[in-house]
Amino acid sequence: MRNVSKRYGGVQALVDVSLDVARGSIHGLLGENGAGKSTLVKILTGAVRADSGEILVGGQKVQITSPIDARRLGIGAVHQELNLFPDLTVTENVFAGDEPHTALGFVKHRRMVDELMVEMNQVGWWMALDRPVGDLTLAERQMVEILRAFHQRADLILLDEPNRSSRSPTSSPSCAMESGSPRPRPRT
Ligand SMILES: Nc1ncnc2c1ncn2[C@@H]1O[C@H](COP(=O)(O)OP(=O)(O)O)[C@@H](O)[C@H]1O
Numbered sequence: 267m268r269n270v271s272k273r274y275g276g277v278q279a280l281v282d283v284s285l286d287v288a289r290g291s292i293h294g295l296l297g298e299n300g301a302g303k304s305t306l307v308k309i310l311t312g313a314v315r316a317d318s319g320e321i322l323v324g325g326q327k328v329q330i331t332s333p334i335d336a337r338r339l340g341i342g343a344v345h346q347e348l349n350l351f352p353d354l355t356v357t358e359n360v361f362a363g364d365e366p367h368t369a370l371g372f373v374k375h376r377r378m379v380d381e382l383m384v385e386m387n388q389v390g391w392w393m394a395l396d397r398p399v400g401d402l403t404l405a406e407r408q409m410v411e412i413l414r415a416f417h418q419r420a421d422l423i424l425l426d427e428p429n430r431s432s433r434s435p436t437s438s439p440s441c442a443m444e445s446g447s448p449r450p451r452p453r454t
């Protein structure tokens with residue numbers, strides 16, 4: 267992003283912000299409460315419009331006016347306020363709105379589970395896919411959001427303080443990924 271500014275009424279949330287993200291890199295953005303971190307994320311995901319400045323993806327200037335634009339451009343996010351369907355399973359949440367169907371219109375459940383098993387193997391952690399998301403811990407729900415961004419083949423995944431409300435440091439998804447959670451056996 268180049269020279270992005272955003273004002274909410276009397277509050278200047280972002281002033282002339284520029285940020286470059288190279289493929290394969292990981293960035294941490296630090297700032298006190300109200301510094302504008304969530305606003306920056308929301309501008310990149312199409313939830314908020316910047317007042318000025320521009321966004322480039324792969325060197326091309328783009329307009330991100332909705333979450334659909336962001337998704338089409340390969341930008342995925344885990345927001346500070348999680349947005350998952352508590353009554354649906356992990357699988358149903360990851361595929362929500364994008365389920366594979368048979369010619370007769372039935373959802374291909376087996377195919378969704380198979381795809382997710384492969385993807386969890388790629389990410390390097392494992393979770394039960396048939397549990398309703400409402401039964402999961404906050405850390406597990408964050409993992410579902412990350413899995414969804416990964417499943418959507420996002421080139422850029424934005425995590426807006428995903429650890430903020432977890433009680434214990436070991437309950438964060440990043441810790442779970444580092445601590446060698448059980449992996450599914452390779453499928454034959
Ligand atoms: N929808 C909004 N309406 C009015 N002010 C907002 C809105 N969203 C954020 N702000 C204000 O913009 C500033 C930046 O907020 P935010 O981006 O949430 O910061 P951070 O995520 O770094 O805590 C804060 O002063 C906040 O109160």
Ligand SMILES: [Mg+2]
Pocket residue numbers: 303304305346426427
């Ligand atoms: Mg925030």
